[in-house]
Amino acid sequence: MNQDDLKALVGKKAVDWISDGMTIGLGTGSTVRYMVEALAEKIKKEHLTITGVVTSKETANLATSLGIPLKSVDEIDYIDLTIDGADEISSDFQGIKGGGAALLFEKIVAKNSKKNLWIVDQSKLTKDLGNFPLPVEVIPYGSEKIFERFEAQNFAPTFRTVEDGTKVKTDSENYIIDLHLKKIDDPFKLAKYLKQQIGVVEHGLFLDTVNTIIVGYPDGPKIFEAR
Numbered sequence: 001m002n003q004d005d006l007k008a009l010v011g012k013k014a015v016d017w018i019s020d021g022m023t024i025g026l027g028t029g030s031t032v033r034y035m036v037e038a039l040a041e042k043i044k045k046e047h048l049t050i051t052g053v054v055t056s057k058e059t060a061n062l063a064t065s066l067g068i069p070l071k072s073v074d075e076i077d078y079i080d081l082t083i084d085g086a087d088e089i090s091s092d093f094q095g096i097k098g099g100g101a102a103l104l105f106e107k108i109v110a111k112n113s114k115k116n117l118w119i120v121d122q123s124k125l126t127k128d129l130g131n132f133p134l135p136v137e138v139i140p141y142g143s144e145k146i147f148e149r150f151e152a153q154n155f156a157p158t159f160r161t162v163e164d165g166t167k168v169k170t171d172s173e174n175y176i177i178d179l180h181l182k183k184i185d186d187p188f189k190l191a192k193y194l195k196q197q198i199g200v201v202e203h204g205l206f207l208d209t210v211n212t213i214i215v216g217y218p219d220g221p222k223i224f225e226a227r
């Protein structure tokens with residue numbers, strides 16, 4: 001089984017958590033894609049009434065193309081369950097997200113959800129966070145100044161760019177600065193520092209957020225309850 005097979009495995013498994021009448025937060029990324037496709041099939045097969053709340057334009061386009069009814073987070077009281085991917089999950093169930101630049105809407109949706117379920121292949125599990133570059137979403141105005149501040153902190157920042165060197169723009173028209181930290185000793189301290197920087201919109205540390213994790217292994221999916 002390759003990594004993509006493992007993503008498909010957990011994506012399909014995740015829809016077992018969805019039942020009739022639920023409002024579901026739909027995350028972003030290559031693993032979530034499998035879940036959204038499986039959800040569309042389940043809705044048709046079991047004649048379910050489901051409302052989706054998306055976390056990116058990418059997922060909105062996919063869900064719409066598959067006929068899943070959508071509402072904005074502002075139109076609903078709460079989200080029953082959000083299913084999302086992750087870039088890194090530490091042994092104490094903290095996470096890094098935003099590899100697909102969707103961290104801001106993902107965090108808003110996660111914070112308005114009663115329960116958060118993450119679906120990952122086994123490669124995403126790690127002892128400590130930080131090997132995966134930590135994404136920080138910043139407004140374009142003043143972003144060079146924030147970049148310099150991150151350099152001075154030895155955060156090894158890089159602006160995320162596309163192939164031609166243009167800076168990536170998020171769905172909210174912001175930039176992403178990736179911090180190449182290797183190991184984050186105190187994620188809570190770092191999260192606090194980042195939130196205090198003027199011009200930082202959000203960062204990819206998702207702390208004390210996830211409740212349940214489905215991990216794809218070659219011998220099948222395994223479920224971990226975080227809290």
Ligand SMILES: O=C[C@H](O)[C@H](O)[C@H](O)COP(=O)(O)O
Nearest residue numbers: 029030031085098099100102
């Ligand atoms: O911004 C993107 C999200 O945080 C994704 O959920 C995360 O990057 C994992 O994506 P994938 O399932 O494609 O590895």
